[in-house]
Amino acid sequence: EDQVTQSPEALRLQEGESSSLNCSYTVSGLRGLFWYRQDPGKGPEFLFTLYSAGEEKEKERLKATLTKKESFLHITAPKPEDSATYLCAVGPGSGNTGKLIFGQGTTLQVKP
């Protein structure tokens, strides 16, 4: 069964304290792995797409990496405005290009 698991569920950091969020997946093939950011009361906002193991993407203080079984979202020197829920989603590669499976999310709080 296709499955996406994110850890930890919640993470509290001090401003400037770097850390990583994990997204592990079990799917039949991989068409793409996506990271989204969701602020309270809003829809998810796209951050990154990763398509193959070894790929890395960066944007400001965020860096996403991908292996054959998991992805990490590294947050370097976070600021309070990075506080949000981060969602990982996977498009299985079994020929059906319509399905998308989300993890449960990691809620990040960055304290000043």
Place this chain on the structure above:
Amino acid sequence: EAQVTQNPRYLITVTGKKLTVTCSQNMNHEYMSWYRQDPGLGLRQIYYSMNVEVTDKGDVPEGYKVSRKEKRNFPLILESPSPNQTSLYFCASSPLSAGQPQHFGDGTRLSIL
């Protein structure tokens, strides 16, 4: 401005009273999808549409209907809502498929009493 618009944003209704949540996108996207978001369960896909008149079930389609008569619109229909459909609903679209980044609406919070 590129956007996905959902209406209504909030709705409180009663069991069994049919309701429709509308979704419209202005980006000429082929692919659209509906999700529900529940605490501890994350986002789960209800239905998706690869193109006009082409729809398919996601992981939790029971109790929902959709239609795609025009490219820009993808309404979600609850024929006989029940309390277990109380949730936060999101519509999303992408240029071609789920294999591309999706643009999400701001959500519809449904409460079914």
